[in-house]
Amino acid sequence: xxxxxxxxxxxxxxxxxxxxxxxxxxxxxxxxxxxxxxxxxxxxxxxxxxxxxxxxxxxxxxxxxxxxxxxxxxxxxxxxxxxxxxxxxxxxxxxxxxxxxxxxxxxxxx
Amino acid sequence: xxxxxxxxxxxxxxxxxxxxxxxxxxxxxxxxxxxxxxxxxxxxxxxxxxxxxxxxxxxxxxxxxxxxxxxxxxxxxxxxxxxxxxxxxxxxxxxxxxxxxxxxxxxxxxxxxxx
Numbered sequence: 579x580x581x582x583x584x585x586x587x588x589x590x591x592x593x594x595x596x597x598x599x600x601x602x603x604x605x606x607x608x609x610x611x612x613x614x615x616x617x618x619x620x621x622x623x624x625x626x627x628x629x630x631x632x633x634x635x636x637x638x639x640x641x642x643x644x645x646x647x648x649x650x651x652x653x654x655x656x657x658x659x660x661x662x663x664x665x666x667x668x669x670x671x672x673x674x675x676x677x678x679x680x681x682x683x684x685x686x687x688x
Numbered sequence: 689x690x691x692x693x694x695x696x697x698x699x700x701x702x703x704x705x706x707x708x709x710x711x712x713x714x715x716x717x718x719x720x721x722x723x724x725x726x727x728x729x730x731x732x733x734x735x736x737x738x739x740x741x742x743x744x745x746x747x748x749x750x751x752x753x754x755x756x757x758x759x760x761x762x763x764x765x766x767x768x769x770x771x772x773x774x775x776x777x778x779x780x781x782x783x784x785x786x787x788x789x790x791x792x793x794x795x796x797x798x799x800x801x802x803x
Contacts, residue, residue, distance in 0.1 A: 609788075613792075619796055620692070620779055620794030620796050620797055621779070621781075621792075621794045622794070623791045666731065670788040673786040673787060673788045673789070674787060674788050675733055675744075675788065676788070676792060678730065681731070
């Protein structure tokens with residue numbers, strides 16, 4: 579079945595850029611998503627990219643998609659302590675539920 | 689809209705007891721999902737409904753787990769009898785259209801501890 583892999587932990591200093599990486603296996607993915615989970619809360623959609631795009635920028639967030647390598651990344655510029663959370667990569671193809679990775683726990687050191 | 693509402697937020701119970709988790713999806717959303725989150729296994733899809741009909745329950749761990757959606761505004765996930773390995777955070781989520789369309793909205797989760 580489809581699989582989404584992420585590294586589990588990332589630690590960065592406040593003000594630096596964070597890059598969270600994700601790989602997926604489903605070559606027919608139509609949309610790829612980044613969700614954010616803050617402590618004690620549910621997941622919230624952060625951003626998404628359509629599979630025919632290479633890049634999407636939204637304020638401090640940049641999503642890069644390498645469809646050939648099935649690699650997705652999320653870059654957070656000027657990382658703040660409020661960005662500390664778990665970030666989930668997810669993909670979908672057709673009318674089937676999202677497949678989530680295990681999540682990357684981002685810790686921002688002041 | 690109040691978003692997806694789950695109850696209880698926290699539940700502590702003893703092994704062998706019945707547990708019922710509840711979910712109210714966002715009004716007008718057609719699909720509802722139950723997920724389980726643990727450190728070891730991450731976020732697992734247990735079951736999802738479309739227009740109140742269970743579509744895929746292949747993620748339900750075993751017969752001790754059951755889920756119902758009697759109407760468009762309410763769903764339950766029941767565990768009977770509960771076991772310590774069921775300890776996890778259970779999330780309900782809903783989406784406006786079919787399962788792969790648009791943004792998935794999550795509730796705040798029900799943290800279950802089985803002693």
